[in-house]
Amino acid sequence: MRLFFIAAIACFAAAQERTKVYKRCPRPTEACLQAQAEAYLNTAWDGLRVEGVGSSDPVRVVEIEAESPAEHSNFKVGDILVSLDGQAMQDWTNEDLIKVMKNLKVGQNITYLVDRDGKRFDVSITLAAPPVDMVAGWIGRHFILHHYVESDEKGSE
Numbered sequence: 001m002r003l004f005f006i007a008a009i010a011c012f013a014a015a016q017e018r019t020k021v022y023k024r025c026p027r028p029t030e031a032c033l034q035a036q037a038e039a040y041l042n043t044a045w046d047g048l049r050v051e052g053v054g055s056s057d058p059v060r061v062v063e064i065e066a067e068s069p070a071e072h073s074n075f076k077v078g079d080i081l082v083s084l085d086g087q088a089m090q091d092w093t094n095e096d097l098i099k100v101m102k103n104l105k106v107g108q109n110i111t112y113l114v115d116r117d118g119k120r121f122d123v124s125i126t127l128a129a130p131p132v133d134m135v136a137g138w139i140g141r142h143f144i145l146h147h148y149v150e151s152d153e154k155g156s157e
């Protein structure tokens with residue numbers, strides 16, 4: 001009896017791992033849409049997707065988004081980002097990155113120190129607002145996962 005109970009719990013835990021449970025957004029749909037559209041459409045966007053933040057690996061560009069400020073500058077996939085406006089990026093956590101990005105403004109000029117095959121040089125870009133269809137994708141994802149998909153849990157994002 002006891003063994004069965006433990007086995008049942010183990011199965012339940014394994015099932016939970018496979019289907020991620022998304023927390024229900026506490027905001028009403030209309031208010032959430034307004035808040036998100038306002039925030040995202042005014043987000044400063046450079047178009048660089050990186051990996052290695054929050055780890056001992058270097059911060060490396062893995063993708064450059066189409067029609068972004070980064071695409072129209074001298075960036076290449078594989079570039080290592082050494083610093084942003086003089087602040088070394090190696091020890092940044094994800095929270096540090098988010099904090100820095102939130103303080104940047106559309107139209108602002110920023111300079112990355114880039115390492116490409118051991119050569120270091122500056123790349124400056126002017127931040128833009130993200131394209132509307134990209135913002136639509138981000139917001140759509142939030143609504144599907146946190147408003148539409150059934151979930152027992154209540155919580156933020």
Ligand SMILES: [Zn+2]
Nearest residue numbers: 025027032146
């Ligand atoms: Zn929401």
